[in-house]
Amino acid sequence: MTNKINLQNQNISGEKKGNISWVQCSFCESWFHSTKELIEMKTVDLHCPNCHAEFKPDKSKKIIIA
Amino acid sequence: MYDLRSFLEEEKDNIFNISVPINLNQEITAIQQELDSKGDFPIIYVEKPKFEDGNISKIPIVCNLTASRDVTSRALGIENHKNFAKIYSNLTNEPIEPIIISRESAPVQEKIIHNNDVNLLELPVLTQHQLDPGPYLTSAHATTYDPDTNVDNTSIQRCWVKKKNKMSYYPYPASHNMRNLKKFWNKGEACPVAFWIGHHPKVLMGTQAKLSYPESHWSACGGLLGESLRLVPSITHGEKVLVPADAEIVIEGYAPVNKLEADGPFGEYTGYMGPQVPSPICEVTCITMRNNPIYHDYGSGHADMLVPDNMVMEGKIYSIVKPIAPSVQRVHVPVSGRRFHAYVQCKSPKIGEVRDALMATLSYRRTKAIIFVDDDIDIFSDSEIMFALATRVQWDRDTISVNGLQGSLMDPSIVRGAKTVQKIGIDATLAPSEIPDTPAPIPPKNSVEQTALENARLVLSNINKDNWPKI
Numbered sequence: 076m077t078n079k080i081n082l083q084n085q086n087i088s089g090e091k092k093g094n095i096s097w098v099q100c101s102f103c104e105s106w107f108h109s110t111k112e113l114i115e116m117k118t119v120d121l122h123c124p125n126c127h128a129e130f131k132p133d134k135s136k137k138i139i140i141a
Numbered sequence: 142m143y144d145l146r147s148f149l150e151e152e153k154d155n156i157f158n159i160s161v162p163i164n165l166n167q168e169i170t171a172i173q174q175e176l177d178s179k180g181d182f183p184i185i186y187v188e189k190p191k192f193e194d195g196n197i198s199k200i201p202i203v204c205n206l207t208a209s210r211d212v213t214s215r216a217l218g219i220e221n222h223k224n225f226a227k228i229y230s231n232l233t234n235e236p237i238e239p240i241i242i243s244r245e246s247a248p249v250q251e252k253i254i255h256n257n258d259v260n261l262l263e264l265p266v267l268t269q270h271q272l273d274p275g276p277y278l279t280s281a282h283a284t285t286y287d288p289d290t291n292v293d294n295t296s297i298q299r300c301w302v303k304k305k306n307k308m309s310y311y312p313y314p315a316s317h318n319m320r321n322l323k324k325f326w327n328k329g330e331a332c333p334v335a336f337w338i339g340h341h342p343k344v345l346m347g348t349q350a351k352l353s354y355p356e357s358h359w360s361a362c363g364g365l366l367g368e369s370l371r372l373v374p375s376i377t378h379g380e381k382v383l384v385p386a387d388a389e390i391v392i393e394g395y396a397p398v399n400k401l402e403a404d405g406p407f408g409e410y411t412g413y414m415g416p417q418v419p420s421p422i423c424e425v426t427c428i429t430m431r432n433n434p435i436y437h438d439y440g441s442g443h444a445d446m447l448v449p450d451n452m453v454m455e456g457k458i459y460s461i462v463k464p465i466a467p468s469v470q471r472v473h474v475p476v477s478g479r480r481f482h483a484y485v486q487c488k489s490p491k492i493g494e495v496r497d498a499l500m501a502t503l504s505y506r507r508t509k510a511i512i513f514v515d516d517d518i519d520i521f522s523d524s525e526i527m528f529a530l531a532t533r534v535q536w537d538r539d540t541i542s543v544n545g546l547q548g549s550l551m552d553p554s555i556v557r558g559a560k561t562v563q564k565i566g567i568d569a570t571l572a573p574s575e576i577p578d579t580p581a582p583i584p585p586k587n588s589v590e591q592t593a594l595e596n597a598r599l600v601l602s603n604i605n606k607d608n609w610p611k612i
Contacts, residue, residue, distance in 0.1 A: 121417065
């Protein structure tokens with residue numbers, strides 16, 4: 076089960092927040108960054124650039140969506 | 142007739158030839174990075190690109206082809222790079238239609254590799270940065286066409302080589318190639334596409350001309366060439382997708398309907414790794430090439446790729462602002478600002494003229510900050526731009542800031558969840574004179590007399606300054 080964290084959108088003027096989502100690979104545990112759009116697609120596998128494993132987003136070890 | 146080879150011959154004295162084997166994985170890019178940091182921009186020719194397995198590619202690589210503003214301007218017959226914007230704008234406004242030649246006469250079809258014999262992995266494709274997931278074509282010019290009008294479009298597209306006959310590629314969501322792709326897919330048809338690599342910079346920069354949709358780039362190339370660009374029907378798509386006959390390599394195929402795969406992360410022009418995104422793929426049907434092709438690589442995020450694209454932007458911005466602000470002299474899109482900043486130099490602008498021009502340039506999708514300065518400021522010096530900002534701007538009075546405009550979503554600073562960007566226009570010109578034939582109510586700049594300056598240069602000439610403090 077993926078540990079999924081949704082970061083809140085920016086709503087306080089002047090406060091800086093990043094805009095990149097991160098995925099942790101279940102196989103090699105390395106992190107890579109992606110878009111919310113890709114992570115929320117059910118039909119496209121993510122590709123770990125470190126170990127080249129391909130997996131559905133819900134098979135990620137951890138996801139941080141910004 | 143112009144091609145990559147004729148350009149290399151023109152610039153043979155500016156080529157850094159590397160005859161020892163160099164690994165395709167990051168080593169060539171590291172050389173570019175070192176050269177960039179030293180402010181050196183030779184063309185790099187790698188005779189023996191080395192694959193990960195130690196084998197040497199039979200195909201040499203040229204990169205840093207357009208890393209120098211001087212070399213790039215010269216390629217287009219422009220003597221002084223500082224005048225590029227005006228001349229490029231004029232040249233692309235004088236289009237020359239392309240011609241179609243026979244396949245037998247097309248150098249790029251000297252060698253034709255079909256279907257099962259296709260092997261992208263034999264091309265010397267670089268893995269540029271350490272978080273790239275694999276080798277990427279970075280100078281692949283993707284040519285597609287609008288199925289409604291049959292008008293073609295060409296744009297550089299990053300392509301991740303995944304298998305012998307498959308690569309993903311990334312047309313930016315707002316791009317004309319993406320519009321063409323979506324039109325085919327909406328009809329339930331695979332999108333025909335051809336990626337061509339290697340040509341004279343006149344052609345490379347003609348294809349980067351910022352045009353409306355649908356509008357072919359071939360005649361803009363002709364404008365820069367001063368003659369018709371030679372095209373040839375692709376093997377797979379015939380006259381529907383024409384490719385430059387004097388290119389080095391062409392990869393032909395189809396993007397199957399609604400087939401998306403993860404692409405990236407990829408080291409982008411912003412200087413950051415672009416995120417993994419859903420991208421179409423190309424199933425390759427045919428590769429054509431010269432008998433002894435040269436592979437061209439653009440160093441993504443380096444001067445190699447930023448300089449030509451930014452110089453084309455200068456031409457576009459000049460075209461936008463000149464009719465509105467006749468006082469505009471020169472435009473510079475500096476490598477330091479990636480593609481986000483533009484400096485515009487004007488001479489004695491009339492009251493309101495700069496703000497009118499700022500409004501117009503803010504609408505140009507690619508820029509994020511536009512700074513107008515007077516003609517005493519060298520817009521090719523970031524330091525002088527900082528001087529103008531420091532001494533000629535009151536932020537509330539002299540800036541125009543607009544939210545919700547189209548921009549690059551690769552900007553790491555975009556507000557989370559937003560699909561648009563905030564832009565700023567800055568009037569960093571000095572106040573004008575208010576009474577005819579009298580000085581403007583501003584202080585004069587510090588200066589020394591010309592004769593004192595000439596004497597100083599004499600005193601400082603022929604002295605070894607290498608060990609003097611630089612900062």
